Amino acid sequence: MRGRQWGWSGIALALACAFMPAARAAQWEAGDLGEVALNGQATLVGQAKERLRSPYASPVSLEPEYERSYSLSATAFMGWRPARDTELFFNPEMVQGLPLSHLTGLGGLTNGEMQKVGGTSPTFYRARLFARQTFGLGGGEEQVEADANQFARTVDRHRVVITLGNFAVNDVFDDNGVAHDPRTQFLNWSFLTYGAWDFPADARGYTGGAAAELVWDDWTLRAGRFRLPKEANGLRLQNNLGADVGDALELERRHEVGGRPGALRLLAFRNRTSMGSFQDALDAWAAAGGAASGTVPEVTAVRRRQDKRGLGLTVEQELADDVSGLVRAARSDGGSEVFAFAEIDASLAAALRVGGSYWGRGEDEIGLGLAQNGLSSAHVAYLRAGGLGYFVGDGAIDYAPERIAEAYYSLGLPGGLSLTFDYQRIVNPAYNRARGPVDVAALRLHAQW
Incomplete structure (x- = not known):
């Protein structure tokens, strides 16, 4: 395995944070300054990938040999509420880790925490710095519970909420209680949010x-405009919110079925920036002689300003107690390269969460999930011709949808700790039935206060 350095100083720091004696969701009055809050989390994930069948591979393929991986993150959630409807939040974060196969070789990558990792040495940065302003419009009141980046308070049932600054798009959009947070729920990227949403980040x-x-x-209607990276899956973001942007629009309808709560969410999204088109790459390759030229199509060589558009639908429902x-x-339309998230053009996922109250372990839970990821016809043709994407491409593929099954058991421990056992089985990794399947086991230790 490459890079065996585990960065023990960073691990020691995160574990020290995890065991700090602190009250969960700490929130208190600060005199004339309003209210302040301090919460935190630390998450350590270790994964192991078994050997897989691999008659051929490329530099962005899953490696065929046994591999180990780990990720580590620690975050402080600092909040200040200077006025009744004004909230300010700052989240410094530390990460380190070692990904499987250089974080390539799959549509649905195996660890949602890995999108934050920059190497085996601890990296410190600002994760979030944002303001939230609420404008009450009446209609009665409801209670908002305290949580990370959220003050406990009473709000109007009719209201407008503005969030401005640096944060994660899925802090606001696609929020749900089943498949949303890789620190406590499913690890695979296919369950983190819509797999086919190349969401701005x-x-x-x-x-x-x-x-x-x-x-x-x-009812809730959400709209947002966000900065895209300057380079595909890069750290530096565009500065112009009028040109290189990602837009999202979501309509949510909360309901009850048989007295049990649920929600329907419809999402529309659009990214506009300079991206390579798979068909343009194929056309340029064919004009240069195609396979006879001894080359393969290259999507990054044909970048031009264009849109990527798509739709998403979520149904969330309580089925029984807990x-x-x-x-x-x-x-998505699937016409252009991945720019900010996973290399998935069509996604379907189903997930089930069962609480441990059924076996006398109220802090435990089981998660079961199935996902299928697919590609557009132009994307498939590009990979069949030997083209490589940012995350996938084996040099040629025998196309089939990528299928993922994931199961976890989260064991609740005293002091806000949880220990999770996770297993994933991935069939047709990177949309290639000629390789795999692959099995990945994980152990996750999470602390929050």
């Missing part, structure tokens, strides 16, 4: 921009 999963939410009883399910589907 830097290489760590954060961006800058603004989002507005209109909440009206059981049991919830989710089905999520999305599709």
